[in-house]
Amino acid sequence: MKRVDTVAFIIEDNGRILVEERRRDKETDPGKVALPGGHVENGETLEAACRRELMEELEMECEAFSYLTRILHPTPIEEQMNHYFVCKGCKGEPRSNEAERVFWIDISNTGKLDLRADRKAVQIFLKGE
Numbered sequence: 688m689k690r691v692d693t694v695a696f697i698i699e700d701n702g703r704i705l706v707e708e709r710r711r712d713k714e715t716d717p718g719k720v721a722l723p724g725g726h727v728e729n730g731e732t733l734e735a736a737c738r739r740e741l742m743e744e745l746e747m748e749c750e751a752f753s754y755l756t757r758i759l760h761p762t763p764i765e766e767q768m769n770h771y772f773v774c775k776g777c778k779g780e781p782r783s784n785e786a787e788r789v790f791w792i793d794i795s796n797t798g799k800l801d802l803r804a805d806r807k808a809v810q811i812f813l814k815g816e
Contacts, residue, residue: 688761688764688765688766689765689766690765690766690767690768691726691727691765691766691767691768692726692727692733692736692767692768692770693724693725693726693727693760693767693768693769693770694724694725694727694733694736694737694740694769694770694771694772695721695722695723695724695769695770695771695772695805695808696722696723696724696737696740696741696749696752696771696772696773696774697722697755697771697772697773697774697808697809697812698723698747698749698774698777698781699773699794699812700777700791702793702794702795703791703792703793703794704722704791704792704794704809705722705723705745705781705789705790705791706720706721706722706723706789706790706791706792706799706800707720707721707722707723707744707783707786707787707788707789707790708720708786708787708788708789708790709721709786709787710785710786710787711787714762714764715762715763715764715765715767716762716801716802718787719801719802720799720800720801721800721801721802721805722771722800722802722805722808722809723740723741723744723745723786723789724737724740724744724769725740725743725744725785727770733754733770733772734752734772737749737752737772737774738752741774743784743785744784744785744786745779745781745782745783745784745789746779746780746781746782746784747774747777747778747779747780747781748777748778748779749774749775749776749777749778750775750776750777750778751774751775751776752772752773752774752775753772753773753775754770754771754772755771755772755773755808755811755812755815756771756808756811757769757770757771758771758804758807758808759804760802760803760804769804769805769808771808771811771812773812794809794813795813797809797810
């Protein structure tokens with residue numbers, strides 16, 4: 688099984704984090720509630736992938752990204768090495784361009800996240816606050 692790099696971001700606002708419900712026609716994790724993110728393109732840096740994915744998926748920009756951790760997330764078609772970033776100074780209202788919907792959840796309620804890797808990343812984020 689091939690391994691690919693992916694990025695995911697934690698966008699926090701007043702004790703809430705932004706999540707997405709993935710489209711049901713996605714190859715990996717269809718219909719799951721997850722942190723937004725996506726695949727790193729060939730030759731792209733992780734931060735550049737964050738900026739691109741944030742704009743493509745949510746039409747948002749962040750002033751700075753802070754690297755948090757990386758966690759392996761196996762799927763039926765590939766092993767994803769998820770690189771998690773914290774977005775600081777976000778601008779714009781989130782739009783759902785690639786997901787069924789995006790919405791805010793209470794940051795202490797990680798049980799609403801369907802992916803173990805995402806729950807673990809948020810727990811690491813909470814320990815560092």
